[in-house]
Amino acid sequence: MxxxxxxxxxxxxxxxxxxxxxxxxxxxxxxxxxxxxxxxxxxxxxxxxxxxxxxxxxxxxxxxxxxxxxxxxxxxxxxxxxxxxxxxxxxxxxxxxxxxxxxxxxxxxxxxxxxxxxxxxxxxGGCAWVLCLEPDGTDLDDWLLLAGLFTRMGARVVPVTAAEHDTAVAQISHVPHLFAAVLAEQLLSNPLAGTLAAGSFRDGTRVAATRPELTAAMCGGNGRAVQRELHRLIGELRQLEAVLEGPEPIGAMTGYLRRPSEARRAWPATPGRPETIPADIPDLLHLGRSGGWVTEVKTGRVVVKRPETDRFLP
The missing domain is CATH 3.40.50.720 (NAD(P)-binding Rossmann-like Domain)
Structure with a gap:
């Protein structure tokens, strides 16, 4: 080809x-x-x-x-x-x-x-490769042709809509870049903080060292989703602020932090066993929304894997 x-x-x-x-x-x-x-x-x-x-x-x-x-x-x-x-x-x-x-x-x-x-x-090899699948705008044969190309490179092809992709990358990449930048800027006003900073600061600010032009293009190009997710996380931080102002901040904070702690320790999820599903748009989109991916394209069907946590999804 x-x-x-x-x-x-x-x-x-x-x-x-x-x-x-x-x-x-x-x-x-x-x-x-x-x-x-x-x-x-x-x-x-x-x-x-x-x-x-x-x-x-x-x-x-x-x-x-x-x-x-x-x-x-x-x-x-x-x-x-x-x-x-x-x-x-x-x-x-x-x-x-x-x-x-x-x-x-x-x-x-x-x-x-x-x-x-x-x-x-x-x-x-081994990377997640998003291939957008729009229910009313993507030709399934075209999608499968590309999915076949990329899975043969060893990629894990993830079928989602463009809007779903943009929300997800705002959550796991774009907004974290902005949070990292705000955290890193503290070094300019407090030299003591730079001296005391260790692993948590290093891990939380690593992407702040990305070239500013790249981060700006990435976040600006996905402006609506980034703004939406930024507001959501600011709301979560305000809830934490309210917890700190409460009568028993340590107990309340422990309860608040338990779910994110468990989620991070369980990530990345263990892949489940391979299964074969029909190569149609509804099944493929359900796969992507549940965190699954395509590993091989066959005639009329695809071989897929889902994270083990998918068994608990409604």
């Missing part, structure tokens, strides 16, 4: 390498001439433009930052292949590509280094 990858940074470059290693006919493009030369030196075919690169491909994977995406999409005029992406926010991309053959994607993979030089074919 001929597959085009637009954007050859860590994720796009790793995707190019992984697809090439799987035997696909791959071609890449990056706006940076030095990156294009690195990809050519690694033995890959590299196009001279977006239009040239996607011509004749069955799938075009867009691996560029969200602010750049409109420019790339404009160069897809006349392209009738299947388009996917790897952007960390899904709602705006879904809206941008409305009317095209499109399945939004987001591989939850990465490492400390970036760029094509850091790319590796095995980056996606």
């Amino acid at each position: 001929r597959i085009a990858v637009i954007g050859l940074g860590l994720i796009g470059g790793s995707l190019l390498r992984a697809l090439g290693a799987a035997g696909h006919d791959v071609v890449g493009f990056d706006a940076d001439p030095a990156t294009r030369e690195l990809a050519r030196a690694a033995g890959f075919e590299v196009g001279g433009s977006v239009r040239e690169t996607v011509a004749g491909s069955v799938v075009a994977a867009l691996a560029v930052p969200l602010p750049i995406l409109p420019e790339v999409v404009a160069d897809l005029d006349g392209y009738d292949g299947l388009v996917t992406d790897v952007t960390s926010v899904k709602g705006p991309v879904r809206d941008l590509l409305a009317g095209r053959r499109f399945v939004g994607g987001h591989p939850m993979a990465g490492k400390e280094t970036s760029g094509f030089a850091a790319a590796e074919a095995g980056l996606f």
Whole structure:
């Protein structure tokens, strides 16, 4: 299968390498001439433009930052292949590509280094790879084609809607980045705090060291969900404040903290046994909403796993 990858940074470059290693006919493009030369030196075919690169491909994977995406999409005029992406926010991309053959994607993979030089074919092994499945807007055959590609790389494909994805990543990534930034800023006004800080501060502020441009683009691109989840967590913190003002703060606080303590100690959940379910949209969405994922695509069916905790869901 001929597959085009637009954007050859860590994720796009790793995707190019992984697809090439799987035997696909791959071609890449990056706006940076030095990156294009690195990809050519690694033995890959590299196009001279977006239009040239996607011509004749069955799938075009867009691996560029969200602010750049409109420019790339404009160069897809006349392209009738299947388009996917790897952007960390899904709602705006879904809206941008409305009317095209499109399945939004987001591989939850990465490492400390970036760029094509850091790319590796095995980056996606074991990672959760969201593939958006809209009940009224996604072609199931297109979704299954991509799910087959990515599961064969070793990824765990998670089927959810764009809105569900954006809420989840606001909760587990975007808002934590903002909380980490607020905590880390305390170092500027209190040198003593920096001297005393140890493991809990280190773990709670690690992502504050992320490049500000990346965090701003990530949170700003998912603004509605981030704002909603930020308000929810601020409300939870105000409840804790009220507990501290009560007559027995230690006992009340212990009761409040028990559930989150148990939840964190039980994470990540143990995967259950593989099972086979119909490859239809309602069953796939139920799977994703219950925390499950696809491990293999078969004709008309998919092999899946669910977290052990799924047995307790209503």
